[in-house]
C-alpha cells in the first residue's frame with residue numbers, strides 16, 4: 001500500500017503464504033512478464049521470476065523466519081545473496097542487529113570481508129529514507145550504532161537486590177505507575193505464553209507431562225486446559241492430581257496469562273488520569289491488554305488489539321516477544337523485559353545473539369514518537385546485571401556485542417568460523433533413530449575417496465534432540481562440522497547416497513524420516 005502510489009499500481013505485486021494459489025500465480029505471472037517491476041513478499045518471494053532483476057532487499061535480515069525448516073530447507077537470505085551473484089543483481093541486507101554471519105562478512109575487505117558495510121546513523125523514519133543501491137557488492141545497513149539520539153535509556157534492575165520471588169521489581173512497578181499517571185503506555189514482555197508452564201502436585205511430585213512428548217503441558221487458565229505446545233494435545237485441567245488424588249495441584253512458574261493477571265492485581269488501586277465520571281466516580285481502573293499467540297488466534301484479533309493500543313485505549317501491553325517485533329507503537333515510553341536471563345546460559349550458542357536482537361528491537365518500540373522519545377526507557381530485570389550482553393545493550397552498542405560474540409565463536413570454532421550441518425532422524429524408538437545415524441556415519445568411512453572427503457570434517461556422535469519425543473516420535477540428530485564450506489558440501493553430496501542406502505538396510509527399518517539441515521539455526 002505504501003509502494004503502489006510511488007511506482008504505480010501495476011508495477012508492484014506481493015507474494016506471501018496468506019494468498020490463494022490463484023492470487024500467487026497472478027503475481028508470479030505479472031513479475032515473470034515484466035509488467036510488475038517490484039515484488040514485495042515473505043521468504044517465498046525469493047523464487048519469483050524477474051527477468052530484469054537488479055536489486056534484492058532483505059529487510060530484518062537476521063530474522064530466523066527467513067529460514068524454512070520444513071519441506072525444502074532453505075534460507076531466503078542466503079539464496080538472495082546467491083541469486084544476486086547469478087543474476088548480477090545488487091543485494092542489500094538491512095538490520096539494526098545483523099546476524100553475526102552477515103556482520104562478519106561485512107568486515108573490511110582487507111580482513112576478508114565480502115560485503116560492503118553501510119552505516120545508517122539515525123533511525124529510519126520512513127521507507128523512502130533507504131539509501132539507493134550503488135556499487136557492486138552486497139550491502140549491510142546498521143542503524144543503531146552511530147547515534148543514540150532518540151534511543152531509550154536502558155535500565156538494568158539487579159533482581160538479587162529485590163524482594164524474593166517478586167515478578168515486578170518495586171522500581172519497575174513504580175515506573176509503570178508513573179507512565180499511567182502521565183497518560184503514557186508501557187509494554188512488558190515475557191517469552192512464555194499460557195498461565196504456567198507446569199502444573200505440579202506437591203504431595204506426590206506429579207507434573208503435567210505430555211503423554212506423547214518429552215515436554216510439559218502448559219496450563220492455560222482462560223479455558224482451563226493443559227495444552228502441549230509441541231504436539232497440540234489438550235485436555236481439561238484435572239480437578240485433582242491424576243496420580244494421588246490431591247485436590248491441591250498448583251501452577252509452577254509463569255507465562256503471559258499469569259503475568260497479566262498478576263499485574264492487574266498490583267495495579268488494582270491505580271486509576272487512569274482524568275477519568276472520573278458518573279460511571280467511575282473514583283476514576284477508571286487501569287486497562288491492560290495481552291497480545292500473544294493465544295490472544296490472537298482468531299482472524300482480525302491482532303489488528304483489533306493493536307488498534308486499541310494505538311488509539312491510547314490501553315495503558316499496559318503484556319505479551320510475548322511477538323509484541324517486541326515490528327509493530328510501531330508511538331505512545332509507548334517504557335518497555336520491560338521481565339525475565340530474559342534464560343538465554344544467557346542456553347546450550348544453544350545462538351541464544352545470546354537472538355536475545356540481544358530481541359532486546360534491541362524491543363527497545364526500539366519505545367518512544368517512536370519524537371516528542372516523547374527523550375523520556376523513553378527500556379527496563380531489563382536480571383540476576384546478572386554485569387553480563388556483557390546487557391552492558392552492550394545499555395550503550396546500544398551492537399558492534400561491541402558482535403565483536404565479543406565473534407571472539408567467543410572463533411575460539412570455540414563455531415559459525416561463522418566453521419560450517420555445520422545437522423542430520424535429523426525420526427523413528428518410533430530412540431534406538432532406531434540413533435542406530436540409523438550411527439550406521440550412516442560408520443558407512444561414510446567406506447565411501448569412495450573417504451579419506452579425502454573426511455579430511456576436514458568432524459562427525460559427531462548421534463544424540464537425542466533436546467526435545468527428544470514429539471507426538472510419540474523419537475528424534476535424534478547428528479552434527480557435522482567443518483572449517484571449510486566446500487569440504488562440507490562435497491561430503492554431503494557424496495554422503496546423501498549413503499544415507500539413502502542405509503535406510504534400505506535392516507538398520508533403517510522402523511525409521512520414519514531423515515533430513516539434512518545445512519546451517520541449522522538451532523542445535
Ligand SMILES: [Zn+2]
Nearest residue numbers: 201204241244
Ligand atoms: Zn499427586
Ligand SMILES: [Zn+2]
Nearest residue numbers: 210213228231
Ligand atoms: Zn505433546
